[in-house]
Amino acid sequence: MSIAQIMTHRSKLITTMADASLASLRDVFARARFQHVPVVDHTNRLVGIVSVKDYFRELSPVMDAASDPAIGLFIRSRKVHQVMVSPVITISETTGVKQAAALLLQHNISCLPVIDEYKHLLGLVSWKDILRAALHKPAS
Incomplete structure (x- = not known):
């Protein structure tokens, strides 16, 4: 079985x-x-990845010491590139x-972006996708 069969395809991802x-x-992480x-x-080339853990790790110092308006100002002023992981461990289809x-x-990671030879994002595979594949039993 290949990754192409179990990954979440680009059209279903939020980037x-x-x-x-x-x-x-x-909203992406909350909803x-x-x-x-x-x-x-x-050009849809993968440059990094940000996880919900990265997001909250960045916010935790502010959340401990400030009021809600300060948190809002902080997250509006911080950019994704300041918290994303790059380079990213990737795989092909x-x-x-x-x-x-x-x-x-x-x-010790929980997902792998799937890219083509030009580093264009094709999809994402998580440990849950792999576990589902491992538990899948072909029809008899």
Whole structure:
């Protein structure tokens, strides 16, 4: 089984740009329940990834010491590129599920962006996708 069979495809992902404010991610993490947002440039090339953990890690010092208006100002002034992970560990559509699982474990990460040879984002595969694939039983 290949990653192309189990990944969440680009058309179903929410992405952001490196110069977007952290405030723009608030609704994505709160309402859409996404755990990771790929960061792309204007040509859809992957430049980073920001997780809900990265987002809240950035906010935690402010949340402990300030009021709500200060938090709002802080997240509007901070940019995605200031908290995103880059470079990103990635895979291709032809990567095997076992190899992807090994990368997740080796690097202690929870998802892998899927890119083409030009670094264009094709999709995302998470540990949950891999677990679903492992539990899938072909029809008899």
